[in-house]
Amino acid sequence: MSFVPYLLSVHSPMNDQPPAIYGIIGNPLTHTLSPLMHNAAFKALKVNAIYKPFPLEEEELNLFIEDLKEADNPIFGLNVTIPYKEKILPMMDGANAFAEKVGAVNTIVINRQRKLFGYNTDGPGFLAHIKEVGFSPEGKRIAILGAGGTTRAILSALALFDERPESIKIYNRTYSKAKELLEDLSCRLDMSLVEVVPTIDDLNIELADCLINTTSVGLKPTDECLVDPEMLHKSLFVYDVIYNPQETALIKCAKEKGAQTANGLGMLFYQGTLSLQHWANTQLDDKIKDVMRRALEQGAKVQ
Ligand SMILES: NC(=O)c1ccc[n+]([C@@H]2O[C@H](COP(=O)([O-])OP(=O)(O)OC[C@H]3O[C@@H](n4cnc5c(N)ncnc54)[C@H](OP(=O)(O)O)[C@@H]3O)[C@@H](O)[C@H]2O)c1
Numbered sequence: 001m002s003f004v005p006y007l008l009s010v011h012s013p014m015n016d017q018p019p020a021i022y023g024i025i026g027n028p029l030t031h032t033l034s035p036l037m038h039n040a041a042f043k044a045l046k047v048n049a050i051y052k053p054f055p056l057e058e059e060e061l062n063l064f065i066e067d068l069k070e071a072d073n074p075i076f077g078l079n080v081t082i083p084y085k086e087k088i089l090p091m092m093d094g095a096n097a098f099a100e101k102v103g104a105v106n107t108i109v110i111n112r113q114r115k116l117f118g119y120n121t122d123g124p125g126f127l128a129h130i131k132e133v134g135f136s137p138e139g140k141r142i143a144i145l146g147a148g149g150t151t152r153a154i155l156s157a158l159a160l161f162d163e164r165p166e167s168i169k170i171y172n173r174t175y176s177k178a179k180e181l182l183e184d185l186s187c188r189l190d191m192s193l194v195e196v197v198p199t200i201d202d203l204n205i206e207l208a209d210c211l212i213n214t215t216s217v218g219l220k221p222t223d224e225c226l227v228d229p230e231m232l233h234k235s236l237f238v239y240d241v242i243y244n245p246q247e248t249a250l251i252k253c254a255k256e257k258g259a260q261t262a263n264g265l266g267m268l269f270y271q272g273t274l275s276l277q278h279w280a281n282t283q284l285d286d287k288i289k290d291v292m293r294r295a296l297e298q299g300a301k302v303q
Pocket residue numbers: 082083122125145146147148149150151172173174177178214215216217219241242243264265267268269271
């Protein structure tokens with residue numbers, strides 16, 4: 001199916017039309033920084049568009065998506081977050097090859113014919129960020145905590161990336177969910193490097209090069225470190241996809257052990273720039289990317 005994404009550039013501030021609407025659907029959305037990042041970009045691009053959060057209950061999702069197909073709906077692009085990234089894929093009129101492989105969509109482009117096209121920019125966002133911080137997965141032993149939507153995107157991106165790790169071990173609270181995830185991804189991607197460890201209590205990172213937390217543990221400032229801090233060591237690169245708070249207990253303990261660390265703010269930034277490029281159907285200028293990054297960094301400081 002061929003799609004012509006709606007061009008952001010047609011949303012000229014000179015016309016007297018109401019603004020085009022972009023946004024994010026999910027639940028909860030209380031802590032999202034995406035509106036700050038995208039509204040800053042729209043302002044810098046001088047387009048007549050706004051980006052809004054649309055918190056949706058599960059039973060509202062179908063109707064919301066059906067409404068998007070109506071000719072007079074002013075929404076032209078969406079991000080999708082927890083817990084709808086996987087559910088939304090079959091509701092698309094089409095999806096790009098990577099989103100199909102991941103089995104999840106975090107970006108929707110709505111074209112002039114009101115057709116919905118899904119992308120996944122989480123995986124490429126993660127790869128772009130680890131590249132920025134100088135971590136190459138090539139030949140590395142990687143341990144991942146969690147087996148939800150984010151692990152799905154990260155595993156898919158790593159599977160298609162030239163720099164292949166030596167091994168990836170998944171540790172999840174619910175073993176069956178991690179097994180199901182791996183079985184599902186294995187239908188479409190080479191997951192031969194990936195192993196699911198039956199219990200998170202068997203976590204062994206003594207010989208690991210990289211530990212990635214994709215669980216939601218750490219979101220609350222009172223959350224304790226999911227890993228025994230004694231296991232952390234200075235040869236480890238510790239990546240926490242959580243960016244709010246900026247320093248989770250895991251990141252704090254890892255820093256104390258002298259490990260290299262990164263939080264998920266960079267991943268959020270890169271996935272956001274890639275989403276906007278899909279909506280605009282063009283590459284973004286570095287100046288616009290800087291505006292987005294600054295908006296995110298300021299937002300993260302305030303929260
Ligand atoms: N930086 C970014 O750009 C970015 C992008 C996407 C997501 N995120 C963040 O990533 C986190 C996860 O998102 P997701 O979409 O992957 O969520 P998800 O699909 O709901 O998965 C959540 C994972 O956390 C585990 N978990 C939850 N509570 C736990 C606990 N008390 N102890 C141990 N494990 C627990 C779950 O284990 P079970 O299977 O046992 O339930 C599951 O593996 C969120 O904090 C989200 O904000 C960041």
